[in-house]
Amino acid sequence: MANLFLVSVLSIFGMALTSNAATTYMVGDNSGWDISTNLDTWASDKKFQVGDALVFQYSSSHSVSEVTKQHFDSCNTTNVVNTYSNGNTTVPLTKPGARYFLCGNKLHCFGGMKLQVNVEGDDQASPTGAPQTQPESSLPRPSSKSNNPAALVPTSSSIAGRDNSVFVAFLCFMSTVFWVV
Numbered sequence: 001m002a003n004l005f006l007v008s009v010l011s012i013f014g015m016a017l018t019s020n021a022a023t024t025y026m027v028g029d030n031s032g033w034d035i036s037t038n039l040d041t042w043a044s045d046k047k048f049q050v051g052d053a054l055v056f057q058y059s060s061s062h063s064v065s066e067v068t069k070q071h072f073d074s075c076n077t078t079n080v081v082n083t084y085s086n087g088n089t090t091v092p093l094t095k096p097g098a099r100y101f102l103c104g105n106k107l108h109c110f111g112g113m114k115l116q117v118n119v120e121g122d123d124q125a126s127p128t129g130a131p132q133t134q135p136e137s138s139l140p141r142p143s144s145k146s147n148n149p150a151a152l153v154p155t156s157s158s159i160a161g162r163d164n165s166v167f168v169a170f171l172c173f174m175s176t177v178f179w180v181v
């Protein structure tokens with residue numbers, strides 16, 4: 001009887017892991033938010049969901065500006081939605097739709113330092129697992145870019161996301177089935 005209870009608890013825990021599994025993406029992975037990073041290629045194989053977050057790591061010669069599509073297409077850095085310049089920026093993806101980011105240095109933007117992400121909607125009413133934006137003053141300022149931002153933040157490929165949680169839930173379910181049978 002105690003074993004059945006234990007298996008049930010593990011199954012419920014596994015299912016809870018899948019309910020609000022959000023992924024934190026390190027923009028540019030090991031290269032970070034930098035002019036040398038091919039951001040279109042980086043984003044092409046990612047599936048961004050409501051509740052996920054983008055982490056931008058960059059040096060003091062860069063910034064991150066969120067803009068409209070029109071300003072994104074023309075690299076207009078004067079009329080922005082949000083601007084971040086602390087070198088360590090986390091942007092939560094709280095609603096579905098296209099989001100546009102570019103470097104505040106217009107020449108860098110023209111050189112390809114801009115990112116469009118399409119955030120897919122979540123069937124749940126609200127993303128309770130969504131990361132919260134932190135004010136810039138509360139984040140540590142990097143002293144200089146070491147060209148290895150992965151040393152500061154894990155890459156998106158190394159962070160457990162939705163796929164791993166589904167796998168854990170499946171294992172818990174199968175253990176319950178085998179226990180009962």
